[in-house]
């Protein structure tokens with residue numbers, strides 16, 4: 080605890096914490112637009128006073144000290160990174176330190192975490208060289224998820240079809256503030272295994288600027304073969320008939336949940352893999368398949384029926400060829416499709 084640590088020691092550890100912060104990532108989360116990154120500094124308009132001079136704000140990438148050349152905002156707030164977080168996120172000093180701990184993985188109360196952080200960072204760099212279109216596995220951690228959850232955008236709230244409530248998105252632990260290597264901000268969907276352990280994220284581009292194939296990014300190394308999204312919750316709602324509904328995507332799970340069908344899982348594609356089939360056999364008696372209303376959805380349903388016949392009872396439901404998926408439907412539409420089956 081801080082009280083047992085000398086002041087010098089605590090300050091030394093705070094330096095380590097500041098050192099661990101990625102200036103660019105932090106500033107983006109805090110709402111800054113980055114216009115230039117030099118060897119020493121990250122620059123952009125000052126989001127403290129909201130000016131539009133493109134290089135008024137500068138943060139040193141090592142010390143994380145910052146200045147605002149237009150309005151001298153640092154004179155009012157303080158030029159340290161913790162001062163900036165306190166101001167932008169309306170936090171106390173202690174909360175700001177905890178926040179930095181959660182986004183860096185460095186714990187100022189624990190020596191070993193700094194070494195651990197260095198190891199994570201080295202690993203992360205190797206992975207980013209390997210494939211920068213995947214999310215670094217080092218972020219798959221409850222602490223990071225907690226910090227992502229503070230930065231969820233309203234992307235899924237205001238979608239034309241979904242109108243998912245904040246309560247519903249909270250329930251599914253949706254976060255935000257992840258910035259990919261191309262600078263696109265993304266909302267974050269945690270994926271847990273059958274026992275609720277955090278395995279990976281899928282991150283949705285909320286700027287709609289990413290290529291079609293990269294609307295969703297997955298955590299590097301994640302293998303969906305033995306995972307059904309939401310199974311750890313859905314298995315508690317199967318009822319005496321032990322029925323599981325399988326849909327393709329995350330939003331379809333949320334939408335069916337909203338309509339009262341909490342026994343819904345997603346296979347994260349239009350194919351139920353062999354590993355996912357085994358998960359279903361060991362969990363459920365009846366499986367309802369409700370895939371998207373397109374060619375891939377119909378073909379995936381037929382393939383699943385064929386693969387799973389004689390192993391479990393499968394009830395296929397087909398949406399009309401409208402290009403709609405279960406995530407697009409109203410509660411009434413969902414109930415009219417599934418209602419009389421369970």
Ligand SMILES: [Zn+2]
Pocket residue numbers: 125126127128129130147149150151152153
């Ligand atoms: Zn300023």
